[in-house]
Amino acid sequence: xxxxxxxxxxxxxxxxxxxxxxxxxxxxxxxxPEQPLPAGARPAQPLxxxxxxxFELIERYHAAIAATAERFGLDTYPNQLEVITAEQMMDAYxxxxxPVNYRHWSYGKEFLxxxxxxxxxxxxxxxxxxxxxNPCISxxxxxxxxxxxxLVIAHAAYGHNSFFKGNYxxxxxxxxxxxxxxxxxxxxxxxxxxxxxxxxxxxxxxDSCHALANFGVDRYRRPSKKNLARERLExxxxxxxxxxxxxxxxxxLPTRPGKDGAALEHNRFPQEPQENILYxxxxxxxxxxxxxxxxxxxxxxxxxxxxxxxxxxxxxxxWATFWHYTLLNSLYDEGYLSDGVMMExxxxxxxxxxxxPVGHRAYSGINPYALGFGMYRDIQRICQNPTAEDRQWFPDxxxxxxxxxxxxxxxxxxxESFIGQYLSPHLMREMRLFALHDDTRQSELLVSEIxxxxxxxxxxxxLSQQYDLGTREPNIQVWNVNLRGDRSLTLRHTQYxxxxxxxxxxxxxxxxxxxxxxxxxIEGVDAYGNHPVMxxxxxxxxx
Amino acid sequence: MALQIIDRRLAGKNKxxxxxxxxxxxxxxxxxxxxxxxxxxxxxxxxxQAESISIPKxxxxxxxxxxxxxxxxxxxxxGNAEHVRGDRIQRPQGGAGGSGGSQxxxxxEGEDDFTFTLTKEEFMQLFFEDxxxxxxxxxxxxxxxxxxxxxxxxxxxxxxxxxxxxxxxxGALGRRIALGQSxxxxxxxxxxxxxxxxxxxxxxxxxxxxxxxxxxxxxxxTGRIPYLDPIDLRFRSRVQVPVPNSQAVMFCLMDxxxxxxxxxxxxAKRFFILLYLFxxxxxxxxxxxxxxxxxxxxxxxxxxxxxxxxSGGTVVSSALVLLDQIIxxxxxxxxxxxxxxxxxxxxxxxxxxxxxxSLLVDRILPLVRYFAYVQxxxxxxNLWEEYSQLQSQFSHFAMRKVSEPGDIYPVFRDLFxxxxxxx
Numbered sequence: 001x002x003x004x005x006x007x008x009x010x011x012x013x014x015x016x017x018x019x020x021x022x023x024x025x026x027x028x029x030x031x032x033p034e035q036p037l038p039a040g041a042r043p044a045q046p047l048x049x050x051x052x053x054x055f056e057l058i059e060r061y062h063a064a065i066a067a068t069a070e071r072f073g074l075d076t077y078p079n080q081l082e083v084i085t086a087e088q089m090m091d092a093y094x095x096x097x098x099p100v101n102y103r104h105w106s107y108g109k110e111f112l113x114x115x116x117x118x119x120x121x122x123x124x125x126x127x128x129x130x131x132x133x134n135p136c137i138s139x140x141x142x143x144x145x146x147x148x149x150x151l152v153i154a155h156a157a158y159g160h161n162s163f164f165k166g167n168y169x170x171x172x173x174x175x176x177x178x179x180x181x182x183x184x185x186x187x188x189x190x191x192x193x194x195x196x197x198x199x200x201x202x203x204x205x206x207d208s209c210h211a212l213a214n215f216g217v218d219r220y221r222r223p224s225k226k227n228l229a230r231e232r233l234e235x236x237x238x239x240x241x242x243x244x245x246x247x248x249x250x251x252x253l254p255t256r257p258g259k260d261g262a263a264l265e266h267n268r269f270p271q272e273p274q275e276n277i278l279y280x281x282x283x284x285x286x287x288x289x290x291x292x293x294x295x296x297x298x299x300x301x302x303x304x305x306x307x308x309x310x311x312x313x314x315x316x317x318x319w320a321t322f323w324h325y326t327l328l329n330s331l332y333d334e335g336y337l338s339d340g341v342m343m344e345x346x347x348x349x350x351x352x353x354x355x356x357p358v359g360h361r362a363y364s365g366i367n368p369y370a371l372g373f374g375m376y377r378d379i380q381r382i383c384q385n386p387t388a389e390d391r392q393w394f395p396d397x398x399x400x401x402x403x404x405x406x407x408x409x410x411x412x413x414x415x416e417s418f419i420g421q422y423l424s425p426h427l428m429r430e431m432r433l434f435a436l437h438d439d440t441r442q443s444e445l446l447v448s449e450i451x452x453x454x455x456x457x458x459x460x461x462x463l464s465q466q467y468d469l470g471t472r473e474p475n476i477q478v479w480n481v482n483l484r485g486d487r488s489l490t491l492r493h494t495q496y497x498x499x500x501x502x503x504x505x506x507x508x509x510x511x512x513x514x515x516x517x518x519x520x521x522i523e524g525v526d527a528y529g530n531h532p533v534m535x536x537x538x539x540x541x542x543x
Numbered sequence: 544m545a546l547q548i549i550d551r552r553l554a555g556k557n558k559x560x561x562x563x564x565x566x567x568x569x570x571x572x573x574x575x576x577x578x579x580x581x582x583x584x585x586x587x588x589x590x591x592q593a594e595s596i597s598i599p600k601x602x603x604x605x606x607x608x609x610x611x612x613x614x615x616x617x618x619x620x621x622g623n624a625e626h627v628r629g630d631r632i633q634r635p636q637g638g639a640g641g642s643g644g645s646q647x648x649x650x651x652e653g654e655d656d657f658t659f660t661l662t663k664e665e666f667m668q669l670f671f672e673d674x675x676x677x678x679x680x681x682x683x684x685x686x687x688x689x690x691x692x693x694x695x696x697x698x699x700x701x702x703x704x705x706x707x708x709x710x711x712x713x714g715a716l717g718r719r720i721a722l723g724q725s726x727x728x729x730x731x732x733x734x735x736x737x738x739x740x741x742x743x744x745x746x747x748x749x750x751x752x753x754x755x756x757x758x759x760x761x762x763x764x765t766g767r768i769p770y771l772d773p774i775d776l777r778f779r780s781r782v783q784v785p786v787p788n789s790q791a792v793m794f795c796l797m798d799x800x801x802x803x804x805x806x807x808x809x810x811a812k813r814f815f816i817l818l819y820l821f822x823x824x825x826x827x828x829x830x831x832x833x834x835x836x837x838x839x840x841x842x843x844x845x846x847x848x849x850x851x852x853x854s855g856g857t858v859v860s861s862a863l864v865l866l867d868q869i870i871x872x873x874x875x876x877x878x879x880x881x882x883x884x885x886x887x888x889x890x891x892x893x894x895x896x897x898x899x900x901s902l903l904v905d906r907i908l909p910l911v912r913y914f915a916y917v918q919x920x921x922x923x924x925n926l927w928e929e930y931s932q933l934q935s936q937f938s939h940f941a942m943r944k945v946s947e948p949g950d951i952y953p954v955f956r957d958l959f960x961x962x963x964x965x966x
Contacts, residue, residue, distance in 0.1 A: 091558040108566030111559040112659035357622020434623040438616040444631040463619040499614030504606035
């Protein structure tokens with residue numbers, strides 16, 4: 001959320017439910033036209049372009065855009081456009097874009113911060129928000145002019161919408177109708193707990209869970225599909241069962257001497273390291289009440305739901321930007337858009353894809369809109385006008401029809417693999433990409449690769465790695481529980497390229513200890529799992 | 544392609560209120576501190592505006608595991624202007640610009656405090672909470688009801704002044720259509736028949752004559768329908784709704800003689816602020832009149848009231864006389880809720896105190912809704928003794944002693960609580 005605010009934001013997208021499988025029938029293969037279908041008759045005059053929009057105008061613009069999208073073979077969910085005010089937009093912002101969510105002070109903080117930045121003019125609000133659902137809901141802000149409404153319809157209702165419907169991450173993980181259900185359930189459940197156990201109690205627990213939210217994610221497993229009623233029923237069973245399990249784990253009966261006591265001493269628990277810390281706590285923390293386990297689970301579920309969304313930012317924004325650009329331009333060529341509308345949306349478009357060079361005062365990393373848009377445009381170019389270099393680098397798409405090539409690129413990748421696959425030498429030169437090697441043991445930075453013949457492959461690989469979530473977050477796993485002694489929990493941090501943990505670690509450990517109920521420590525090992533060093537430890541909470 | 548456009552603008556906003564409340568709850572300590580600071584710095588009239596609060600960022604952060612500085616980082620940047628492979632670059636300071644990329648900028652703005660604005664309501668709530676003042680304040684001073692006309696739809700009776708022309712005409716039109724339409728339709732049909740007969744050359748047959756008669760009859764019938772009938776008349780209806788008297792005047796009386804130093808004036812100011820705040824929760828419009836006195840009394844501005852220094856002896860009655868004059872000249876007791884608060888160190892010209900008491904009893908107390916006397920010194924002098932006699936006679940007269948800022952709130956509360964119990 002944070003680093004998105006640095007870019008001119010065109011929209012924020014609602015993330016959808018990752019733990020659901022695709023709707024039956026969604027997997028059918030769809031044929032993509034090789035070339036755009038021919039345009040219809042040229043209109044007598046362009047669509048009217050007063051700066052104030054009306055519902056009738058939105059419908060007319062939408063109809064034109066929809067027809068054009070159809071010609072390009074964009075496959076979308078039906079659209080639902082909702083007009084909202086700036087205040088409602090801020091509300092939507094602060095509950096991480098969700099239409100409904102449980103209450104927590106950190107969302108209040110987000111709201112106050114957003115409101116303040118907005119009132120002071122430090123930040124424009126996004127023009128719209130789009131929710132991945134069927135029908136696909138896009139929020140249009142009432143302040144937008146007619147031209148901007150046309151832009152956001154093309155961007156969200158056709159760009160993002162088709163990405164939601166097509167990209168494998170979303171197909172595999174999302175099911176819009178049940179995320180809303182789950183959030184409603186979560187909100188009610190948290191409210192009930194607040195009532196029964198007090199605000200402070202719930203808030204402390206929530207804080208601790210939030211501290212670990214990024215480590216409450218299954219990176220590989222795929223859970224099953226459930227609806228609200230099933231979720232409720234299972235909760236009761238889960239609570240009873242989990243409590244039983246925990247007791248079993250902490251059984252105080254003495255083991256029979258000579259049987260397997262010695263072996264137990266040397267076994268770790270868990271036997272394999274666990275990457276999902278919250279899941280481990282939910283299942284094995286000895287002192288949590290059933291309702292506390294359920295809240296841990298809620299936070300974990302919602303974190304899981306955010307996870308895949310973070311893996312496709314460049315692709316998704318790039319795709320939407322590419323399509324608003326393509327659709328609106330062809331509408332102009334066919335005589336639907338007036339010059340005024342063109343000038344206005346092109347102004348916004350240019351701001352959105354602006355990539356300040358390194359050292360510029362507005363520079364804060366690579367703009368995902370710019371990179372994504374550049375890459376899709378580049379793929380289109382490679383298909384239409386390949387150079388000898390392109391033919392060498394991309395033999396399978398160079399000179400082929402561009403619509404199927406682009407469709408394939410949108411469907412089957414995430415940021416990391418998309419860049420690894422499609423970033424071309426041409427674009428690297430155009431963006432003048434270069435890599436800096438920053439080793440804190442040395443006083444100077446090293447320019448390790450630049451955009452030249454020898455550097456393309458490494459540069460591409462480095463950029464691809466930069467979008468790998470696995471390297472952006474520290475690798476911390478549950479290593480061991482001291483079953484025989486003080487029941488303390490040991491986490492293990494495997495260093496990546498010698499990077500240490502940041503200062504807040506002790507603080508986070510305190511949260512872990514609150515959930516675990518006993519002492520917690522974290523040890524660091526090098527990249528090969530050797531040389532463990534105790535980094536921090538926190539005693540059992542005393543409250 | 545299917546499309547649905549929904550206008551959500553009227554669906555509620557403020558969905559985040561619950562989250563905001565939780566935020567304020569969590570940081571109540573810090574926020575209350577800011578409120579306290581704000582109160583001591585503000586003028587009486589500005590006191591209940593929204594307040595900008597800042598909280599140190601370290602208190603508000605949510606810790607997570609992440610990578611710290613150090614180790615090896617390979618970052619790809621755009622916009623290479625001059626570098627070739629193998630160049631070495633000085634590590635930029637601060638990290639936000641060059642090398643750190645997005646990771647550094649996450650912490651780059653970390654130094655600032657988190658600032659936000661409390662709404663007026665939140666500010667007031669915290670202010671009163673801070674004082675541990677219960678809400679009973681609000682209910683315990685009675686209000687004189689006053690009536691105000693409110694619109695209440697339309698009625699069939701009323702004075703011509705209130706005639707709702709549009710409604711009336713709409714009703715009349717409807718009635719005319721209802722009464723005349725069938726006749727009109729029949730007439731049109733007959734006319735067609737008649738025209739047909741005339742065209743065929745049968746314009747003088749019995750049939751045609753009968754048709755003409757019938758048409759005439761219908762014409763006459765429609766002509767008899769009145770354009771405007773008394774039953775069409777509609778009048779805007781107004782009902783009298785009781786509203787609390789919405790204006791109040793607050794008199795601040797203070798001794799500014801030599802013995803009142805700045806600390807004592809501050810005590811008095813705090814008391815006046817409280818009273819003012821209390822009244823703003825009740826009344827739409829509040830006037831404040833500042834009267835200061837030593838041997839003579841004068842009406843002054845707030846600035847002069849609190850900050851100018853005077854010296855000399857003290858004649859308290861001068862202020863009471865002026866108070867009485869102002870009330871009678873500008874604030875008739877029937878129209879205004881009058882509150883008066885007097886602050887003094889209790890020092891008075893000896894013969895004057897009895898005079899004060901009788902002024903209060905005869906002239907002032909019958910007019911005001913509440914009179915509070917606060918003595919910002921401990922020793923009981925003759926003014927205190929004289930006033931003490933009043934306390935038992937008048938329930939809306941109260942007096943207390945205050946010697947340090949911490950006393951103000953309890954005393955204030957106590958004053959109104961006592962009043963509350965008696966009501």
